[in-house]
Amino acid sequence: MNSLSEVLTDLRRPFTAAAVRWKIQTNPKTPTSSALIVAFIDSRLVAERLNTVVGGDWSDTYAPLAGTSVVCRLTVLGATREDVGWTADVSSDKGVKTVYSDAFKRAGVKFGIGSSLYALPQIWLRADQLKQRGTSWAISPEADRQLRDRYATWVARPEVEKRFGKPIDHGDTNEVMG
Numbered sequence: 001m002n003s004l005s006e007v008l009t010d011l012r013r014p015f016t017a018a019a020v021r022w023k024i025q026t027n028p029k030t031p032t033s034s035a036l037i038v039a040f041i042d043s044r045l046v047a048e049r050l051n052t053v054v055g056g057d058w059s060d061t062y063a064p065l066a067g068t069s070v071v072c073r074l075t076v077l078g079a080t081r082e083d084v085g086w087t088a089d090v091s092s093d094k095g096v097k098t099v100y101s102d103a104f105k106r107a108g109v110k111f112g113i114g115s116s117l118y119a120l121p122q123i124w125l126r127a128d129q130l131k132q133r134g135t136s137w138a139i140s141p142e143a144d145r146q147l148r149d150r151y152a153t154w155v156a157r158p159e160v161e162k163r164f165g166k167p168i169d170h171g172d173t174n175e176v177m178g
Contacts, residue, residue: 018148072084
């Protein structure tokens with residue numbers, strides 16, 4: 001079996017454009033302003049990356065913290081990293097799932113999983129590129145395609161490939177719900 005130092009390079013490799021999802025971090029304030037858009041991956045991809053790179057030599061445990069937080073202790077090849085997930089709502093099944101998924105993803109970043117997403121330049125979309133539903137905003141299908149294209153172009157840049165390596169394809173398609 002490989003040592004942790006031998007697998008860290010593969011753990012931090014980017015995900016494909018089909019695997020990356022997008023969310024609005026800050027809503028537009030007016031119909032003519034812009035929204036900050038951030039890339040993310042779901043917790044299933046963290047597990048898939050671990051399975052692909054280290055097989056079964058990883059484990060995770062969770063412990064509740066005060067309030068609505070949970071700490072995830074992720075152990076990979078004998079090394080443990082931990083981080084905290086948080087949600088405002090633990091009264092629903094979705095809220096409970098969210099806090100555990102958040103903690104797992106954040107612990108995974110401590111091993112480099114998804115770290116390339118934090119290196120992406122900021123992305124702003126104009127309000128007219130989004131869909132508005134009442135007071136809520138969503139990314140339109142056309143904007144989603146543009147974001148995936150921008151990400152694919154960025155991740156293929158030589159300096160990005162040198163820093164993070166080539167993406168690992170886990171078999172995702174744009175239609176996968178995550």
